[in-house]
Amino acid sequence: RSSDLSSQYYQFANWMARKWSIKTVGPTILKDNKHHGACLVEMKSDACLKWLDERDCSSVIYVSLGSVAVLGEEQMEELARGIVKSDHHFLWMVRDSEECKLPANFKSEISEKGLIVNWCPQLEVLAHQALSCFMTHCGWNSMLEALISGVPMIAMPQIVDQFTNAKFVADVWQTGVRVKANDKGIVTREEISMSIKAVTEGDSAKEFRRNAEKWKELAQEAVRQGGSSHNNIDEFVSQVLSVWLISFSYKIRSRESLISIYGRQWYYIVDSIKDLKNFGSLTFSWIFIVNAL
Numbered sequence: 001r002s003s004d005l006s007s008q009y010y011q012f013a014n015w016m017a018r019k020w021s022i023k024t025v026g027p028t029i030l031k032d033n034k035h036h037g038a039c040l041v042e043m044k045s046d047a048c049l050k051w052l053d054e055r056d057c058s059s060v061i062y063v064s065l066g067s068v069a070v071l072g073e074e075q076m077e078e079l080a081r082g083i084v085k086s087d088h089h090f091l092w093m094v095r096d097s098e099e100c101k102l103p104a105n106f107k108s109e110i111s112e113k114g115l116i117v118n119w120c121p122q123l124e125v126l127a128h129q130a131l132s133c134f135m136t137h138c139g140w141n142s143m144l145e146a147l148i149s150g151v152p153m154i155a156m157p158q159i160v161d162q163f164t165n166a167k168f169v170a171d172v173w174q175t176g177v178r179v180k181a182n183d184k185g186i187v188t189r190e191e192i193s194m195s196i197k198a199v200t201e202g203d204s205a206k207e208f209r210r211n212a213e214k215w216k217e218l219a220q221e222a223v224r225q226g227g228s229s230h231n232n233i234d235e236f237v238s239q240v241l242s243v244w245l246i247s248f249s250y251k252i253r254s255r256e257s258l259i260s261i262y263g264r265q266w267y268y269i270v271d272s273i274k275d276l277k278n279f280g281s282l283t284f285s286w287i288f289i290v291n292a293l
Contacts, residue, residue: 007053013017014183017019018065021236023232023233024228024229024232025232025233025236026144026222026223026225027144027147027148027219027222027229028223028231029057029123029141029144029145029148039125046115046116047115047117047126048091048120048121048125049121049125049128051115051231052091052125052128052130052131052156053130055064055089055130056065057129057130058129058130058131058132059088059089059130060088060089060090060091060128060130060131060132060194061083061086061088061090061091061132061133061134061135061200062090062091062092062093062125062126062131062133062134062135063079063083063090063091063092063093063134063135064092064093064120064122064134064135064136064142064146065135065136065137065156066137066139066142066158067095068158068159069096069137069157069158069159070097070098071101071158072101072185074100074186075176075186075187076098076099076101076102076103076204076292077103078186078187078188078189078192079187079189079192080102080103080106080146081103081189082110082187082188082189082191082192082193082196083109083114083135083192083193083196084113084114085192085193085199086192086196086200088132088194088200089113089114089117090110090113090114091114091115091117091120091125091242092114092115092116092117093116093117093118093119093122094095094116094117094118095118096118099116099118102116105223108292115244122145123145123149126145126146126149126151127149131151131198132152132199133151133152133153133154133176133196133199133208134146134151134152134153134154135153135156135196135199136153136154136155137156137162137246138155138156138157138162138163138165138166138169139162139165140161140165142239143165143168143169144219146175147171147173147175147215147219148211148216148219148220150209150212150215150216152175152199152200152205152208152209153169153175153176153194153199154174154176154177154178154179154199155169155176155177155178155179156178156179156187157178161246166178168240169260173211173215174207174208174211175208175211175212175215176199176208176212177195177198177199177208179191179192192283197231215293251256
C-alpha cells in the first residue's frame with residue numbers, strides 16, 4: 001500500500017540520518033520558476049503555448065521521453081498509434097534525431113488532434129490549464145516538475161533509475177500508472193491507449209488527480225518558510241558557517257594575517273576585533289580582501 005511504502009521510506013531516511021549527518025531537501029524546483037534549468041540556445045515557445053491556449057481545460061496529453069533514450073522504430077510506431085487510439089488531444093516532444101522514426105505521413109494525419117515539437121518549455125506546459133496528464137520516461141527532474149505541478153503521470157521508463165522512479169509514480173505516490181511491455185519488450189498501442197484512458201477517464205482518473213494535488217501541496221509545504229526542506233537547508237548553512245567561522249577565528253594571528261583557504265592565499269586586513277572568545281560578536285570597521293595568487 002502507498003501509506004506503507006511512504007512510511008518505509010520515511011523510516012529509512014531517519015535511519016540514515018542517525019548513521020550519517022544527512023538532511024533531506026527539496027524539491028528544489030518552484031512551479032513559478034519558468035526559467036528553471038539551462039538551455040544553450042534560445043528556444044521559441046510561443047507556438048506550443050498558443051496551441052495549448054486553444055485547447056479545453058484538462059484535455060491535452062503531454063508526451064516527452066527525455067533527451068537521452070532512443071526508441072526503436074517498432075516502439076515509436078506503437079507509441080504513435082497508441083496516442084492516437086486514445087482519442088485525446090496531445091502535445092508530443094520528439095527530438096530531431098527521432099522524427100525519422102515516426103510513421104509515414106503521421107504529422108499530416110494528426111494535424112487536427114495533435115502537435116509535434118522538437119522542444120517546449122516543460123514547466124510552463126505542465127502548469128498549463130489545458131494539460132490532463134504527462135506521459136514521461138520518468139527522469140527525476142521531469143517527475144519532480146510534474147509533482148510540483150499536480151499533474152498525473154503515465155510512466156514509461158527507459159533506462160537506469162527511471163524504473164525505480166516509475167515505482168514511485170505507480171505505487172508510492174499513486175499519481176498515475178506504469179505501462180507494461182510485452183514479451184518482446186514492446187509497449188503496444190493497446191497498452192498505451194488503455195493507460196492513457198486510466199489516467200484521464202473515470203474514477204481512477206479522479207483518484208490520480210486527487211493524489212497529484214495532495215503531493216503538490218506537500219512539496220510546496222516542504223519548501224515554504226518553516227517547512228522541512230527550508231529548515232534543513234537553514235540548519236545546514238548555519239553549520240557550515242559555524243565551522244568556517246571557528247576555523248577562521250583560529251587562523252587570525254595579527255591585524256594583517258595571511259590565511260590559507262581551500263589552497264588559495266588571501267590577505268585579510270582586520271581593523272578591529274572586539275571579542276575573540278565570542279566570534280559572533282566580531283566587528284570589522286573595514287576589511288580589504290586581496291587575492292595574493
